[in-house]
Amino acid sequence: MSWIVxxxxxxxxxxxxxxxxxxxxxxxxxxxxxxxxASFVPEGVAFVQGSILDRALVEKTLRDHDAEGVIHVAGYKYAGVSVQRPLHTYAQNVEGTRVILEAMDAAGVANIVFSSSAAVFGTPDTALVVEDTAKRPASPYGESKLIGEWLLRDQAIATADSDAPLRHTSLRYFNVVGSADPTVYDVSPHNLFPIVFEKLIAGETPRINGDDYDTEDGTNVRDYVHVGDIAAAHVAAAKRLAGGEPIEAAYNLGSGDGLSVKQIMDAVARVTGIDFAPEIGPRRPGDPDRIVATGELAARDLDWKMRYTVDEMVRTGWEARQAAS
Incomplete structure (x- = not known):
C-alpha cells in the first residue's frame, strides 16, 4: 500500500x-x-504528473497505487498574492480538496492528512495561538485553508456510517524554513529565508519591515519551524490514522515562543559569514507584533518538537540554496 502525496x-x-x-x-x-x-522527486519514487483538479486522474492514481491514504500538501500558498488572485486560490485550494475527497470516496480510501495553515487564524486577539483560538482568516488563502478543514469535517460526518468512514487531521503552521536534504530548498519568492538568501547572493542588503513593534527588539515575532520537523509530523499523523488511533481534527505545529525577524537576520549573518546591517523599511499594514502557536497537542500525539536551533535552520537552508547555484 502507498501514501499519495x-x-x-x-x-x-x-x-x-x-x-x-x-x-x-x-x-x-x-x-x-x-x-x-522535477529534480526534487527522489529516484525510485513513483511520480504522477497532473492536477489535483483532474478527478479521473486522482481516482486512477489512488487505485493504481493501492493507496492507504493521502497527504494533501498541494495548494496555492501565497497569502499576499491570493488577495489579487482569489478565484485561482479557491480553485486550487477549495475545489482541489473537494475533488480529492470525492476521488477518495469513490476509491474507498479513508485516510487524509491535510496541510493547513496558521493563516486560518488571521490576526488573533492573543499572541499565543491554540487549536481553538478564533478563526478569522485575513486573506483568500487563509479562508481557503479553513474551508478545506470544513470539507474534511463534513465528509467525515457524511461517511461516518459507511464502509470507509473518513479519518482526517489538519496540520497548521506558520513559517517553514531550512532543509533536511541538500538537494531541496525553498523556491518561494515570498518567504523570508529565500528573500534574504537571494538578496545576499545578489550582493544586496536584506530589509526588515518595521523595527518599532512591541517586542523585545522591536521587530515582529513569528513561529519559524524546520521543514524536517514538519515532514516528520505529517508522517506521524499518517501512521496514527492508518493505525486507527485517536487523532485530533487539527494540530498547531508551533514553537511556543517564536523568533523575531532581527534574530533571524543575526543568525543569517553568523551562519553565512556575510556581515550586513539590514535596511529598515516601513511596517507592512496590519502586521501584528507577535503571533506564535503552541505545539502541545502535537507533542502529545505526533512526537512534535523543535529539533533545530535558529542557526541550524539557517545553515541547512543556506547550504541547500548554495548547492543549487
Whole structure:
C-alpha cells in the first residue's frame, strides 16, 4: 500500500516524501509541477504528473497505487498574492480538496492528512495561538485553508456510517524554513529565508519591515519551524490514522515562543559569514507584533518538537540554496 502525496515535488511535499520513505512507507507523488520542481522527486519514487483538479486522474492514481491514504500538501500558498488572485486560490485550494475527497470516496480510501495553515487564524486577539483560538482568516488563502478543514469535517460526518468512514487531521503552521536534504530548498519568492538568501547572493542588503513593534527588539515575532520537523509530523499523523488511533481534527505545529525577524537576520549573518546591517523599511499594514502557536497537542500525539536551533535552520537552508547555484 502507498501514501499519495499531492504537491510531493514541492519544497515541503518533497520532504514529506523523503520522510515517508525513511519510515518504511511507500510514497507516490502527484504534482502538476506548477510550483514543484522535477529534480526534487527522489529516484525510485513513483511520480504522477497532473492536477489535483483532474478527478479521473486522482481516482486512477489512488487505485493504481493501492493507496492507504493521502497527504494533501498541494495548494496555492501565497497569502499576499491570493488577495489579487482569489478565484485561482479557491480553485486550487477549495475545489482541489473537494475533488480529492470525492476521488477518495469513490476509491474507498479513508485516510487524509491535510496541510493547513496558521493563516486560518488571521490576526488573533492573543499572541499565543491554540487549536481553538478564533478563526478569522485575513486573506483568500487563509479562508481557503479553513474551508478545506470544513470539507474534511463534513465528509467525515457524511461517511461516518459507511464502509470507509473518513479519518482526517489538519496540520497548521506558520513559517517553514531550512532543509533536511541538500538537494531541496525553498523556491518561494515570498518567504523570508529565500528573500534574504537571494538578496545576499545578489550582493544586496536584506530589509526588515518595521523595527518599532512591541517586542523585545522591536521587530515582529513569528513561529519559524524546520521543514524536517514538519515532514516528520505529517508522517506521524499518517501512521496514527492508518493505525486507527485517536487523532485530533487539527494540530498547531508551533514553537511556543517564536523568533523575531532581527534574530533571524543575526543568525543569517553568523551562519553565512556575510556581515550586513539590514535596511529598515516601513511596517507592512496590519502586521501584528507577535503571533506564535503552541505545539502541545502535537507533542502529545505526533512526537512534535523543535529539533533545530535558529542557526541550524539557517545553515541547512543556506547550504541547500548554495548547492543549487
Amino acid at each position: 499531492t504537491g510531493g515535488a514541492g519544497y515541503i511535499g518533497s520532504h514529506v516524501v523523503r520522510a515517508l520513505a525513511d519510515a518504511g512507507l511507500t510514497p507516490v507523488i502527484l504534482d502538476d509541477l506548477s510550483s514543484g520542481v
